[in-house]
Amino acid sequence: MLIPNQFIKLEFNPATDTLFVEWPNIHDYTLYELRFILAELINTVRNYDIKKILADSRKSTITLPEQEYGAIVDQFAKDLSTTRLQKLARLTTGLGYREKAAEKAADEVKGAFSVRSFYTREEALVWLND
Secondary structure (H helix, E strand, O other), X not given: OEEOOOOOXXXXXXXXXXXXXXXXXXXXXXXXXXXXXXXXXXXXXXXXXXXXXXXXXXOOOEOOOHHHHHHHHHHHHHHHOOOOOOEEEEEOOOOHHHHHHHHHHHHHOOOXXXXXXXXXHHHHHHHHOO
């Protein structure tokens, strides 16, 4: 089931309670829009009472400075920790600073929900549905 959103692709599978999110491109000129998109994503997780997310960031491009990107990822993780989310699987980019920011954010929300990174969608789905 596609969840309407004009900025990012959100596909929800009610049978597995999993939301698939295609991570958007992030540029400094879109910071306001990015904050809006992430707030909408948090509202979607809350409103649909989603327990699992599969986030694909492999195709997104990021042109923000490392520190700004890290702050956005940290805030997003903290906001997710206020929902009933149980697991978040990331399809990894393999890019150093992006992975470092994701790991730092995951450490900060330990206990609220589990986070793991994967290279393939299949591996991520196995872990999410365990």
